[in-house]
Amino acid sequence: MLTEAPRPSPYVSEVRRDAPDPGLGYWRRLVPLLALLACVTRVPSFVGPLWNPDEGYLAVQARMLAHGGTLYESVVDRKPPLVPWLYEAAFAVFGSGSLTPLRLCAVAAQLATALLLASVARRRWGATAGRTTGVLYLLISVGLNPQDAQAATFEVFMLPWTAAALWCADRRRWGWCGAAVAGAFLTKQTGGAVLVPVAWMLWRCGPSRRGVLRCAAGAALPVLLAALATDPAGFLFWTVTGSAAYASFAGSELHVLARGLTNAAILGVACAGLLPPLTRALRTLRTGCAELWIWLASSAGAVLLGFHFFGHYYLQLTPPLALLGAAALHVLPRGRRGTALLTSACCCAIFLTWGMLAPRPDLAHTQRVADAVRAHSAPREPVLVWGIHPETYWLADREPASRFLTAGLLTNYSGGRDGPQVGEKYAVRGAWAAFRGEFAARAPRLVVDDSRGAPYGPQRVRSLRRMLAPYEVAGTVDGAVLYVRRP
Structure with a gap:
């Protein structure tokens, strides 16, 4: 494809040109x-x-x-x-x-x-x-x-x-x-x-x-x-x-x-x-x-x-x-x-x-959270990470409990947006209905709140607070809160 010899392009005026190589x-x-x-x-x-x-x-x-x-x-x-x-x-x-x-x-x-x-x-x-x-x-x-x-x-x-x-x-x-x-x-x-x-x-x-x-x-x-x-x-x-x-x-x-x-x-x-x-x-x-x-x-x-x-x-x-x-x-x-x-x-x-x-503080945080996820869950046990770091699932080698891999799809949070357009009503259309259905059908044993004070945290998302009611805090890792389902 790339062996064609140079010839004038139909889109540019003729200009000085070097002698072409074979x-x-x-x-x-x-x-x-x-x-x-x-x-x-x-x-x-x-x-x-x-x-x-x-x-x-x-x-x-x-x-x-x-x-x-x-x-x-x-x-x-x-x-x-x-x-x-x-x-x-x-x-x-x-x-x-x-x-x-x-x-x-x-x-x-x-x-x-x-x-x-x-x-x-x-x-x-x-x-x-x-x-x-x-x-x-x-x-x-x-x-x-x-x-x-x-x-x-x-x-x-x-x-x-x-x-x-x-x-x-x-x-x-x-x-x-x-x-x-x-x-x-x-x-x-x-x-x-x-x-x-x-x-x-x-x-x-x-x-x-x-x-x-x-x-x-x-x-x-x-x-x-x-x-x-x-x-x-x-x-x-x-x-x-x-x-x-x-x-x-x-x-x-x-x-x-x-x-x-x-x-x-x-x-x-x-x-x-x-x-x-x-x-x-x-x-x-x-x-x-x-x-x-x-x-x-x-x-x-x-x-x-x-x-x-x-x-x-x-x-x-x-x-x-x-x-x-x-x-x-x-x-x-x-x-x-x-x-x-x-x-x-x-x-x-x-x-x-x-x-x-360059230092990688976000990666270091995610690796620590992934280590905690592995420690609190079994290999085939689905988990939910509420945050904007979906790589946690991959690093922890755990199955996501939802098709929504970041909280951004459920709250419209992205790239530091913290203005008025963050919340449940700004989620992708139909996302919360599907999310609740997934949670009801197969509730994860472990939920990780990795919001760390961001505007999509559970304190500002009413539906998520309700879903976390059957859970209790099992610890914190680098600002992320781990919730384990009560027996």
């Missing part, structure tokens, strides 16, 4: 380089059992699916199915005790993204631009808090699909382009934002009815098949219509805004080698790279969607930034390229050091 020789040299760089930049991801609650959520989901659970029925989340299925497949082959196979999959995903971007850049601006793009992408891909950049979660596996969509659109392969858009959406909903630059490119090349139909069919068919493979109504609810309260700016506005600005600043540091040349070449690039600017703008809109501004959302900006940075360096004097790459490499080294040495 196709196979070019990739034989570039692929090992990028593979090595992808491995180096992902080294911190292999430190420790997991990085964030999203990894824990996926690990617990995968175990539930392996034991007969059904996605969007007895196993629920607000995300599409591809990454839970990937975790389930990895656990089926390698066992569920370690996330190392998923970390290797994340390395492969980053490498695939870098190669696709390099192919796009090489076709447009020549061999040197292709190499520059691939290297720049991998250097800036770790430029966030390690908990966001190093985790093997949705955004990392979404990026190859978005790059593939642009790669196919650049070559007018509209059916495959639509399939790549569907793959991005089925990995994470905001991945569908790549449809905006794809639509622009389709319009720019003189849209034919055949091209539009191929793109539409390629995008619709995988989504339809995924819905049929799960539960169509549940798929629609959990991935599209059931998150209205979650996607709201109300509650902790200053906290959320500060998080957004902080994560933007962190990514800005990672892109310190790109932003100066990109600013200098801005006028030149406006006409030649319109679809890349549109891709960046639509990705920024995807980051804003939901008003939570978590750091891992910003990973969606890195592919268009790498392409635009390479385009800027291509029209600037050659000396700028070395400066940009050196600056980016130094920034990358800082983030890798951060990832290797």
